[in-house]
Amino acid sequence: EVQLVETGGGLVQPGRSLKLSCVASGFTFNNYWMSWTRQAPGKGLEWVASITNSGGSTYYPDSVKGRFTISRDNAQNTLYLQMNSLRSEDTATYYCTRDTMGTLFAYWGQGTLVTVSS
């Protein structure tokens, strides 16, 4: 069974940094692209970042490019999201997702809440 468990969320001040982790199990981690998607409270979904199975390429929308970094440790079956220069608009639940059959978000974790506030 595919399992994705996110950790690392919490309350952080504007301008500070936070690193999220996602531990994967139930599949061969290094065979799949992984992504982060977020959802602000009461709002819709937003794609945040994606990384190829090898970790050799990464992709971001402009809203986080230059501030967020997605990475992975295939030996530890773990996906990361380093978030720097956090803003209030980054407040959201962050979901870790796995791809399959040409779709980036076939499997989702339960999410971890990040609150950016002074």
Place this chain on the structure above:
Amino acid sequence: DVVLTQTPVSLSVTLGDQASISCRSSQSLEYSDGYTYLEWYLQKPGQSPQLLIYGVSNRFSGVPDRFIGSGSGTDFTLKISRVEPEDLGVYYCFQATHDPYTFGAGTKLELK
């Protein structure tokens, strides 16, 4: 950026009815390889989103055949025949043809 416009914003149905949700894109979603990266997700109350449909009309593993995706180019539709209680929640369309990848704003399916 590609804008996906979902209509209606909310939809009230009676159990057993058919429901239909539209997703219109500001650009064609057919990629240069001929594939159309249009997907549908359902987020049930208090849960993470779940994949229903990928590639316009392909049902993901375990998705009941009452969920039917169709469309091409810029116009797409998700039909749910015979709505059941577990179908209630917010439906999102999503495109991964153009960077940045974008979601529609969502359609809330609720009981009448």
